[in-house]
Amino acid sequence: ETGVTQTPRHLVMGMTNKKSLKCEQHLGHNAMYWYKQSAKKPLELMFVYNFKEQTENNSVPSRFSPECPNSSHLFLHLHTLQPEDSALYLCASSQDWVAGGFNEQFFGPGTRLTVL
């Protein structure tokens, strides 16, 4: 595997289900991101992790719970979602920005989530 991978690619869940999205990067990066992409809305940054530490939570509802066990893996745990949470969820990674470098982000293909 190369680049950033995401599983599953498609997910349909009911409002009472619990599911998890997985992201893995094979680029040796230290920063990872979750984005939400809804129809006709700009990309919304949800969470940022740098060296496994969460550095940004963009006022995301608690029904979304991220987990970053190491610099290569990022999870998004989902529970009691709402139909309006249906969207494409994108994971990205980049070099850490501690050294002041630019953070070119590399994206995975996304998970298309449908909440019934």
Place this chain on the structure above:
Amino acid sequence: AQSVTQLGSHVSVSEGALVLLRCNYSSSVPPYLFWYVQYPNQGLQLLLKYTSAATLVKGINGFEAEFKKSETSFHLTKPSAHMSDAAEYFCAVSRGSGNTGKLIFGQGTTLQVKP
């Protein structure tokens, strides 16, 4: 605070015509600027980036963009459109110095290429 405005949510050109996608940014510090492309059912792919070196930046697939500080613009161009260029294009900005890892994206421009 930083922001990005993409002028025109939908642009339509004929195959072989010039492509021009507009992006204006707002930043109180020297910015880094990016253009990404997203094909249907895929993630975002970096087309090109400006990181305070040359103001004219060449990217993949024949695209280029010019950083104009006086106009706070970073428009994307391609001399001759191909059918395969049909996609969604996103402009993004991040801080230069004092980078905090955050990318701010524009709302996106859908490029349609007509035969």
